[in-house]
Amino acid sequence: MLNILLVDDDEEFTSVACHIIEFLGHDIMTANSLQEAYQILENNDFEHIFLDFMLPDGSGLHLIDYINKSDQTPYITLITGHPLVKGMLDSLCGPKIDYLAKPLQREDLEEALSHKSPKATNKKHNSSLPHKHFGCLIGESDAMKALYTMIERVSLTQANVMLMGESGVGKEVVAQAIHSATNKVNNTEHQLIATNCGALTKELIVSELFGHEKGAFTGAIAKKEGVFQRAGDGTLFLDEVTEMPIDMQPNLLRVLENKKVTSVGGTKEVAVNCRVISASNRTVAEIAEKKCLREDIYFRLAVFPIAIPALRERKEDIPLLAHTFLHELNEENNRQYQWQAVQLQRLMDYDWPGNVRELRHAIHRAFIMSDPQSTSIELPTIFRSPFSSISESSHSVSAGQTIEDVEKELIKVTLKDVNGNKSLAAEMLGISTKTLYNRLHAYGEFKE
């Protein structure tokens, strides 16, 4: 419970706001002018003050001055209805001051009183952040624009979708985008249910997908609905579908064909009507070659296959993602870190084999390592993914190569690994920097 002061000259507004704030469980006093507010502040302490910017006897800023000179350190939320003032308040806001623009809603008041993060209530006014397509996807590259078009098209239908892409490209986020777009098109609020087929044992998978009756097997102490039923008319997201044991796949095929499920131990068939979005980090060629998914199931699931681009194929989106991730971390941790152009260039120069997930991880790590007193974030000297070294190490030596070829390849791979830092590369190769430069000169690859 907070002690709150509301200063506003609109008596009808203060009266109704009082009711609402009291209902939220707080104590509130009101003042209709600066003079009244000064008098109240002389005898009372407040944890939060809602303050109209324009009052009959002066500006709300006068009251902020008065409070700064007193012993009180309340949170202050300025309230304004004036279009010109909003821009000015942006620069005024600090850790304990934020603002709300009229007309207000109850959730604005709740958010301001939550004190979760400074300027939390400004979120909806922050126009400098990249646009989130379908509420969750970030990127303006051609590859992403093509993806958005596919999402828009498929959202008009109920077709099953199979998402393919490398690990970390954001398959679940794309599934969420398709689901949200479908809900928007149909003006519905259906659910998205997600399950990971690779994480379920052979014994559990049927029960997870189709549900079970009480007593159907040892441990089935209560009836359980399967994910097909839980998804209702919404979306079922089957992640890592190609990791589902092959002998369990006919059960899935039956549901996809008949649109009916029978729970384990049950006798009654229940109709299901959800769209199935499945995902795999294998390529179509790999799926066919390794036979990890039955052909008939593939065609049922991949009515509309979508390939999600790897991050290295849309490097121009990296700064947009970096700004968003850093903004989220700043908000969560009450920091003000900012990117420098040279840092964003470094992020763009790296290939990110772990895709968006690896980028987010690297930014989070850099965020933790940065000096809390500073506003600049500290990136590591080199980016290195354990997964990239595995994939690169597979480019090994083969018969017929000359020693010079192998040496050249080793230098190239090492330089790539340390983002072109020649001193570090020389150290890793066990040669002097001068020798490395000599070799690069000899290969004709050295550029000043």
Added chain:
Amino acid sequence: MNDQVNNSDAKKINELIHDARAPLNRISMQAEMIKLVLENNMPIEKALEAADKILISCQQCSQSLEHIANKKSD
């Protein structure tokens, strides 16, 4: 000279927009009040009172918009 006239017009229009936002703010908060009453089975009279206030604020808002329209056509 023209710039001064334009600035003065813009200032006036901003003031009129500010005047229109005040009744909109009351409408928004009174609507929240009605939701509270209905969600928590509070006396229905409170909701009716809030609805009446919304209707009055709608009229005030309409008048403010008319002022803005007149100002623009001046």
